[in-house]
Structures are given as structure tokens and as C-alpha cells.
Amino acid sequence: MPVDAKQESEVEGMKRASDFLRGAIREELANELSHVSNESEQILKFHGIYAQDNRDVRRERSLNGEELDYIFMIRVVIPGGRMTPGQWLGLDRVSSSVADGTIRLTTRQAVQFHGVVKDGLRPLARTLDAELMASFGACGDVVRNVVSCPSLQVDDADERLAQVAARLSRAFRPTTQAHWEIFVNGEKAVSREVVTERPFYGDTYLPRKFKIAVAHPDDNCVDVLAQDVGLIPGEHPEAGVGFNLLVGGGLGRSYSLPTTFARLADPMTFVTYDELEEVVAAVITTYRELGDRSDRKRARMKYLVADGGYETFRKEVESRLGRELRAPLALPNHFDAADHLGWRELRDGTCQVGVRVSAGRVRDVEGASRLRSALRVIAQTIPVTFFITPQQDILISRIAAKDRGAVAEILASHGVRSSEELGVVERTALACPALPTCSQALTESERRLPELVDNIESALGQRKLGRRSLQLRMTGCPNGCARPAVAEVGIVGRTKSTYDVYVGGGPRGDRLATLYREKVPFAEIAEVLGPLFDRWEGEGHADEPFGDFVTRVGVA
Numbered sequence: 355m356p357v358d359a360k361q362e363s364e365v366e367g368m369k370r371a372s373d374f375l376r377g378a379i380r381e382e383l384a385n386e387l388s389h390v391s392n393e394s395e396q397i398l399k400f401h402g403i404y405a406q407d408n409r410d411v412r413r414e415r416s417l418n419g420e421e422l423d424y425i426f427m428i429r430v431v432i433p434g435g436r437m438t439p440g441q442w443l444g445l446d447r448v449s450s451s452v453a454d455g456t457i458r459l460t461t462r463q464a465v466q467f468h469g470v471v472k473d474g475l476r477p478l479a480r481t482l483d484a485e486l487m488a489s490f491g492a493c494g495d496v497v498r499n500v501v502s503c504p505s506l507q508v509d510d511a512d513e514r515l516a517q518v519a520a521r522l523s524r525a526f527r528p529t530t531q532a533h534w535e536i537f538v539n540g541e542k543a544v545s546r547e548v549v550t551e552r553p554f555y556g557d558t559y560l561p562r563k564f565k566i567a568v569a570h571p572d573d574n575c576v577d578v579l580a581q582d583v584g585l586i587p588g589e590h591p592e593a594g595v596g597f598n599l600l601v602g603g604g605l606g607r608s609y610s611l612p613t614t615f616a617r618l619a620d621p622m623t624f625v626t627y628d629e630l631e632e633v634v635a636a637v638i639t640t641y642r643e644l645g646d647r648s649d650r651k652r653a654r655m656k657y658l659v660a661d662g663g664y665e666t667f668r669k670e671v672e673s674r675l676g677r678e679l680r681a682p683l684a685l686p687n688h689f690d691a692a693d694h695l696g697w698r699e700l701r702d703g704t705c706q707v708g709v710r711v712s713a714g715r716v717r718d719v720e721g722a723s724r725l726r727s728a729l730r731v732i733a734q735t736i737p738v739t740f741f742i743t744p745q746q747d748i749l750i751s752r753i754a755a756k757d758r759g760a761v762a763e764i765l766a767s768h769g770v771r772s773s774e775e776l777g778v779v780e781r782t783a784l785a786c787p788a789l790p791t792c793s794q795a796l797t798e799s800e801r802r803l804p805e806l807v808d809n810i811e812s813a814l815g816q817r818k819l820g821r822r823s824l825q826l827r828m829t830g831c832p833n834g835c836a837r838p839a840v841a842e843v844g845i846v847g848r849t850k851s852t853y854d855v856y857v858g859g860g861p862r863g864d865r866l867a868t869l870y871r872e873k874v875p876f877a878e879i880a881e882v883l884g885p886l887f888d889r890w891e892g893e894g895h896a897d898e899p900f901g902d903f904v905t906r907v908g909v910a
Contacts, residue, residue, distance in 0.1 A: 361648045368396045369495070369558045374530040374551055375400045383536070388472055389424040400496065400559070401533050402429045402489025403475065410790040426470045427791060428453075428478055429492035434502035434519030434568075435463030435742035435749075439733035442740050444485035446730050448478050457726065459714035461784060461836060462565070463742040464492055464499045468791050479537035490533035495560040497526035497638070501567040501576045504741040505692070506587070508700055508751050512595070514627055515587060518568055525631045526566075526638070528555055554639045561645035562653040564638060565604075567744075568597075575691045576744045577837050577863040579603050579618040582641075582655045583634055588624065588683050596626035598683050601637060601667065602659030605834035608651045609848070616839035616866055617656040620664045621682035622671070636675040644670065691861040693782050694743045696773035697758075705758055706751035709765065710776055713785040713800040714746030728768035732761060745782060777811045778823050784837065788830025788847065795830035797847035802876060803828055806845065809880035817891045824900050825861055828853075839866055842901035843883065848873050855882055857909065860901030867901075870909070 371377070377397040382390045390398065395405040408423035415422055430445070437445075445465055449457050452474030453467035460466060470478060482488050492499055502519035514521075529549045551557065568585045569578035578584035584600035603619030625633045641655045659667045672678055695708035711725065718724040732738060732750060736757050741749035753761055765772075773781070783806075786792070788799035806828060814820050827841035838844025844856035844867045853874050856867035871882050886904060894903045 363648055363650055363653075365396050365650060366558055366647050368393050372397050373532075374557065375494075375528070375532040376530075376536065379532075380536050383472065383475065388421065390472070398426075400491070400494030400528070401537065402431065402492035402494075403427070404429075404493065404793075406791050406793055408469075408790050409793075409795075424472070425468070425791070426472065426475060428467045428470055428475070428489050429460070429499075430465040430467075430482060430487055430489050431492045431499050431523065432464050432487070432742060433500050433523040434507055435504065435744075436507055436519075437740040437742075439736075439738060439740070441485045441487055442729065442733045444481055444487070446726065446733070448481045449726075451481075452478050455717065457716040458787065459711055459716065459742045459746045459748065461714075461744055461746055462499045463501050463744060465742070466787070468787070476537050479533075483534070483538045488533065491527050493563070495562055495564075496528055496555065497522075497564045497566060499523070500526075501565075501581075501744060503568065503570040503573050503575050504694055504743055504749050504751070505570045505573055506568060507741065508706065508739075518585070518630075522566055522568075522631070522634070526552075526634070528552065528559070554635055554642055556642070558647070560638070560642055561647050562650060562655075564641065564655065566634070571686050572688060572690065573692045574689045574861075574863045575694065577691075577840055579863055580605050580616075580837060580840055581619060583637060584619050585630075586686065590624045590626075590680070590683060593624060593626050593680065596624055597630065598685070599623050599625050599633060600682075601671075602656045602664065604654050604656035605837055605839040606654070607832040607834070607839075609832055611649075611651045614651055614657075615660075616834070617660055618840075618864070618866060620659065621685060622664075622668055623679035624682050633671075633675060633679070636671050639674050640667065640670045685864075689862045689864060691863060693745055693747070694741075694749055695747065695776070695781065700751070704752045704754055706749055706753060707761060707765070708743065708747055708749045708773065709770060710773065710781065711747050712780075713783075713787075713803050715800065716748070723770050724768040725770050728764050728770050731764050731768075736760060746784060777807065778814070778821060779811045779826050780807045781823070783807050783826040783828070784841075785828045786830060786833075786835040792830065794833055795847065797830050797850055797853065798876075799828050799830035799836070799847065806876070806879060810843075810883065813880045813884055813887055817887050819887060819891055822900070825859070841867055842899065843867075845879060851875060853879060855879060857883075857886065858901050858905045860899055860905075865901070865905065 379394050382394050404427040454469030458466035500519040500522045507516045565581045566583045567576040567578050567581040569576050580603045585597040589595045600619035601622045605616045607614045646653045697707045699705045716726050718726045738750050739752040785800040785803040788795035825842040827836045827838040828845040829836045830847040840859040840863050846854045848854045855871045857870045859867035874882050890903050
């Protein structure tokens, strides 16, 4: 049942009073303060903007009685992670002009800018708008950036499949014009265009964020079972081509609330292309009306599905849809997860190269890889298509055969390592940004990932496991932005100096990892995993993945 307004969380009241996401943002952008009010912080999230401060200097500034070093993170919506060279160059420019000089790629195929001060928010938004991009809807209680396997967008003959991420993004983007009035038109906006908000959003939008991903039928690089709505292309014997639609996945938890948990999605129905938006809208409407608006820690749709049961949720969706849903197809038998790294020829005669981006941070490192400069040169000189992958990497695609050598030379001359030079753990390791910017972080993640990778690769090398792949994901808190809950090894920040160690997930994304050890100091993580590596070496079957092994023998 819907929550009474008196029981709603404080954020619900802020949304209702915001005049469809306007609030007092315009006025606060014009004042001389370096930060914004709590109410504006909440509404800014819908605009893809998080208010933060530099936590590396927080204590020192507080002790000195100084104002905190207030900054903002801006997340850019990139449906399916697909960009033109012009769009990439636009992102590159604003990275230098208003951000910290890096471009952060996310596991949801979006882009983040860190270290932006308040005066830089409007210039950044206007640059994005000029390149047909925006941060609006990248955060907040709405449908977030729609994720899609890159292979669906370059290899499939069905153009509808290639465009499905963009199609869903358009269908579920809020219609309020608040973002363009405030950030793009700015003070020039003398009149307000009255636009009716989508009925499945209303004036309070959704209880929490909502995530959609489209997987390749043979490739689960998007972790489709970890989504509020997951879509897997297929063909129904009667309905024809379309999608298996899954509901109720999600990975985030809260240490302070034991009733929070990670959950994999349930297959709910098969939908055709023509039915897709209608059925997804019915799912979203069900969540909007029945989701928990009193406790934001339990407001995700996965709890609605889990608490009432999948069958009850399905019937609620059918009641709003006005018809029964057909049964889903069986899930794919051979689900795996490609990392999309290295060179590959495409069906149309062009080729592509996937480039590893450590922890998703595109930058130039003096004396090492100058990846940002390399990508700039490629975007300026060669007609290609860029994709951000769900592994935080960059895919340079649609390279004409005559340009392959030029792309390879640009990458090599800028010190960008090939996929063959990468370590087996390094190749797919993920991390969230965590400290010093994320307000939710309990401890380090991105900054400690290279050291952790080295430690674990060393441990594998000592045991004749040096060429076996191992999926590692690390986060600074249990919100799970790098998806550790479905990793072979998931490292999750627990306290300022310790981590919980999870094992037993895997590349297929169809199994949750299990807690193995709690509150492990960073320096001891590889040592704690050592006995499992010993058993994997001695008892594992040939080519048996680590996650499968520890699950089979009962460790996880």
C-alpha cells in the first residue's frame, strides 16, 4: 500500500515541493556561496549532480575552522555508452576547463566529472547540450542511464536492437524542462514552458533509482540479473522476436540495516518490440505506487518484489497493464561475460579495439600511459564510434581497415598497453571512486585497486595460477557501484581500514557471492584468500573458474 504523506521520508517532501525539480537551485547558483542547501543537494541529484567535498582535507579544514573544500560530481547520460568523436572531444574539453582533468567511466556506461566547483556547473551543462548530451536523469529517483552490451550495437543486423538503449532512454526520461531552464538557458530563460510530467513519475517521481540493462544473449557483461529491469533478446515461438524481461535485481546493501540485501532478478515475461515500453512502464508504475517511500534504505524495487513475493508483484503489474503477461523464455544456457578488450573484426568489414582503463579513470600519467591524449588524437583525426563498456573500459569501434594501423600507432606511441600486456586480474578488475570524493565511502577503493591487483596476481603467480583469470571488484562501501556482490572476489569497505571479502560469484552474473571473511585489513586481503587459492590449485578442475570452484567445494 502507498505510504501516507505523514510517514514519508524527508526527501519525498523535498521532491513534492520542488516544482518538478526546480526548487531553489537557480537562486543558489547565483549566490556567492561555494555550496548549496541540503534541499538543493537532493534535487540536484536529478540533474546528474552530486554535492561533495574533498575528504582528504576535511579534517584539517575543520580543525582550522575553515570552510570545507566543496566540489561537485557531474554524471553524464550516455545511453548504451555510445558516443561520436565530437561528443568525446566535448567531454575532453570540459574535463580540463571545469573539472579535475580526468574523465571517469562508470560501470553503467556513463561519464563522471569530479572536482567541479559551483561556477563550473552551467558551463559544463551548456557544453554537453551543444554536443547533444546532458547530465539530467543520470542520478535521482528516475530511470538511470540505460546499459547495453556493445556487441548488440555493432554486430547485430537488427538496427532496432542497436537502438534499444537510446529508445528506452527517450521513453523514460522525465519531461520537466527544469534542467534546461536552470543550467542551459540560465538567466536568459524569461518564460517557463509548462510540460506535463510523465504519469509514472508524477510530482514525487520514483521511491528510489531505477536501472535497466540490455544483455547480449551470449554475453552478460552488463550483469543483467542485477538490474531493476533486465532485458535479454530472444525469439518466442509464437510472439516472434523481442526480449525476455526480468525484474527485481539489485546489489546495494546497508550495514546499518540488516534487512537490506543483494538480489538477482526473476524472469517475468517475454515482450515484443511493440510491447516493450508499455510493459516496462507498467513495472515502473507498480514500483512508483507500491514502493517504500518511508525508508530510502529499503526503497529499491527489489525489496518490493522480495517482500511480497514475485507472483504477487507480477499480478500487480498485470493489473496496471490490463492484461496477462505471457510466460518468459528459459534463460540462455551459455551465458558468459566478454571484456571486449583487444582487436576484433566486425561483420561489416570494419574493426574495433577495446582499451583497458584502470578503474575507469581516463587520464594522462607522466612517464606512463597518456590515454586521454591518445583518445583525443583519434577523435580528432579518424572517423570512429566510441563505446564505454560496463567494465569501465573504452571501445574504439567502426575503424575502417585502412585506419587500423594509424589507431594502433597512436595508442602505442602514447604508452597505452595492449590487452596482451595486461595481468590476468588487472584485465577485468573494477573499482568505484570512493575516497576522497564520494560521501558514502567508508574507505579507499579506486586509489588502492592497483596495489590490490598486484598483491593478488603475485599470490596467483606463486601457486602456478598465474595465467588463470580472476574477476576482482572493489568498493569503498556496501552500495556496490562496482558490482562486487556478483564477483568471483568482491572486496567491500567495512570500516576506515578494513574490508569484507566475498567469494563465489562469477562472469556469468547468475550467482551471488558469499561473505568469506569480515573486517580484513587491506594488507591482509591476498593472504586471507591464499588458502582458497591453494585449494583451487590442487583441487580445481582444468580451466574451472575460481567462483565455480569455491561454490562447488562448499566454501561459498
